[in-house]
Amino acid sequence: AQRVTQPEKLLSVFKGAPVELKCNYSYSGSPELFWYVQYSRQRLQLLLRHISRESIKGFTADLNKGETSFHLKKPFAQEEDSAMYYCALSGLGEGGSEKLVFGKGTKLTVNP
Amino acid sequence: DAGVTQSPTHLIKTRGQQVTLRCSPKSGHDTVSWYQQALGQGPQFIFQYYEEEERQRGNFPDRFSGHQFPNYSSELNVNALLLGDSALYLCASSLPTPGIGETQYFGPGTRLLVL
Numbered sequence: 030a031q032r033v034t035q036p037e038k039l040l041s042v043f044k045g046a047p048v049e050l051k052c053n054y055s056y057s058g059s060p061e062l063f064w065y066v067q068y069s070r071q072r073l074q075l076l077l078r079h080i081s082r083e084s085i086k087g088f089t090a091d092l093n094k095g096e097t098s099f100h101l102k103k104p105f106a107q108e109e110d111s112a113m114y115y116c117a118l119s120g121l122g123e124g125g126s127e128k129l130v131f132g133k134g135t136k137l138t139v140n141p
Numbered sequence: 142d143a144g145v146t147q148s149p150t151h152l153i154k155t156r157g158q159q160v161t162l163r164c165s166p167k168s169g170h171d172t173v174s175w176y177q178q179a180l181g182q183g184p185q186f187i188f189q190y191y192e193e194e195e196r197q198r199g200n201f202p203d204r205f206s207g208h209q210f211p212n213y214s215s216e217l218n219v220n221a222l223l224l225g226d227s228a229l230y231l232c233a234s235s236l237p238t239p240g241i242g243e244t245q246y247f248g249p250g251t252r253l254l255v256l
Binding site: 033063065072073074075078115117127128129130131132133134 | 145174176181182183184185186189197199231233243244245246247248249250
């Protein structure tokens with residue numbers, strides 16, 4: 030069964046501190062992992078996707094297949110990073126689209 | 142491009158009624174997926190439409206049905222509404238590419254309240 034676990038419902042850090050949002054997954058095949066972010070009063074938007082290996086807004090995430098994890102990290106948190114973060118997985122299809130399975134989300138608050 | 146758009150933004154219904162939610166995909170996208178997001182939860186996959194056919198379905202009862210039109214826009218219908226159907230309904234569009242996969246882009250959602 031496909032499952033995404035985000036163990037922290039709430040995470041609070043101070044500005045300039047490192048931040049790590051945890052994500053563990055369960056999937057029998059080769060998953061594709063995503064982090065989506067939802068800022069206050071805005072729609073859900075893609076932050077990064079593991080297959081593209083990009084760094085967006087200073088965030089990075091490495092897929093660790095051995096630990097089945099895809100933790101999101103940023104070395105120096107900013108107040109504007111305060112938002113709801115969702116980890117999601119999708120099966121790698123052969124040309125067909127796949128559904129996204131989301132975790133329950135972590136609310137990050139960056140304090141001044 | 143306005144991105145994915147959804148209507149209405151908010152809706153109040155009573156138990157037993159039926160509701161139709163609408164979604165227009167991002168320009169160039171041909172696949173539409175629907176998700177239900179209950180309060181304090183992550184989005185849950187309802188179903189996905191491609192070429193006017195339901196291609197995948199999540200664990201939702203038959204009261205939830207949908208449609209995709211030739212212009213790729215989509216509707217989500219829910220019959221016999223229950224209090225538990227109160228949630229934010231999200232539409233996402235994508236353009237799957239073989240070997241590359243796809244990224245789903247989300248609309249702002251329709252907040253449904255069932256009284």
